Amino acid sequence: MSDTSSVPHIIRQAAASPTFSPLYRQIKTLMMDALGAGEWEPGALIPSEAELAARFGVSQGTVRKAIDEMSSENLLVRRQGKGTFVASHGDPHTRYRFLRLRPDDGLPQQKHSRSLSCGVQAADAATAAALVIQPGDPVVAVERLLCFDARPVVFDQMFLRAEIFGELTLAMLEQEGPVTSLYRFFEQCFGVHMIRAEERVRAVAAAASVAKLLEVAPDAPLLLVERRAYTYAERPVEWRRGFYTTERHHYYNELG
Amino acid sequence: MSDTSSVPHIIRQAAASPTFSPLYRQIKTLMMDALGAGEWEPGALIPSEAELAARFGVSQGTVRKAIDEMSSENLLVRRQGKGTFVASHGDPHTRYRFLRLRPDDGLPQQKHSRSLSCGVQAADAATAAALVIQPGDPVVAVERLLCFDARPVVFDQMFLRAEIFGELTLAMLEQEGPVTSLYRFFEQCFGVHMIRAEERVRAVAAAASVAKLLEVAPDAPLLLVERRAYTYAERPVEWRRGFYTTERHHYYNELG
DNA sequence: CAGTGGTCTAGACCACACT
């Protein structure tokens, strides 16, 4: 008997079946499940292609195609000679993967952030809709100020699913230190890896309180960036409203 | 004699050579050249994988990998049973590929645009830098107003390389009709296909003239979207400054 | 039907990292 018997989910059949999908996609789904279940931790080495091929009872080329897709989606990282690793926000390369703000002069700047508040509250309608929970359900609310070279540039209001982040406190955020990426912190403390996000950007006039925090004039134009971030299985876990000053920075985007 | 002799550029050698790149990448480069040279027009059917494999003297799998990459970069479009086609802004699917503005309510809206002016002028420093030409070199400047459901939403100021678009006139733009995508028009009239763009987004207060065009209050917050668009061979051909109202719309972005 | 892309396999060999 081979290990193949432990993988009964794979369907080798013609596309006539309505629930058909190619082998490599089924493999990918199984691997996504493994990631979502925390079987392979962020940053960890996953089994080699040959080993996975044996485990799933398919050829190496088929496993390879599954990994190709996941690697192009930034879920896995291949390193020739070493192996394939689970992507992580702890990697220097993918550290601030979702932050699109850049200094106008292009020079790298020192980023650090300060957490202003953290507490559980009831979700309002908009937050509930974004996180796919019921209005009134508890969410963890965090306010943070992000500075580039000691100048305040972004004010963030975040709302996190309480079922996951319920234990988060201001002390934990402060203790973690101001230089670490928040998503790296979430990975390490809560085992939640953000894999994808959507942003909606608008121009707004700065409210007095926000203007003060960002040290700009009241009614100064700001970018309002609303972000919804997802973990595995398309599960939204964070909803964030950020106010960005664009006096010395800009939101950069590549259109393919 | 086979056709292989007509493709002397392919280097089959070990990576020890400093100028080495994998076969499929060399194939890709050759195909990119063909696209850049206008050998294969936007929307056209390219030769089958088997044919290309024979022409380049490699296996079908190698050609396939080259096409895979180009297709994931939106340069080619595969259609099972039919063949592989050159991507085009004329395709209904890739029509407004670079426009990230969406109505807040998510309902599709009728887009149409009006060209306000068009003429040749000398490039200022910023425009010249963006287009990689000399300050003072001629550029074609176009001003356009884009409406969603008859409401003005975007005011665009575009600067185009005169060597390509020198013959562009307001009459041509008006004649083309207000509903066609501009990039489709550029493809058909000038044979220039935009394949990639970068955008830098900032929040600004509306100047009086812009406010009037967009029917918003003076000093109303607007998105300022600067776009640089490239054709093949990483050649920048358009530099654009757009003012977007975000009263009923937002700039949408997916972060992978 | 013939022709196209889509999937899957099996095997060879190369390049890289560690030991």
Place this chain on the structure above:
DNA sequence: GTGTGGTCTAGACCACTGA
């Protein structure tokens, strides 16, 4: 050297399109 991913091949079969 051993084990990893990276490239390339040749061939089989499937699925879709259109004549």
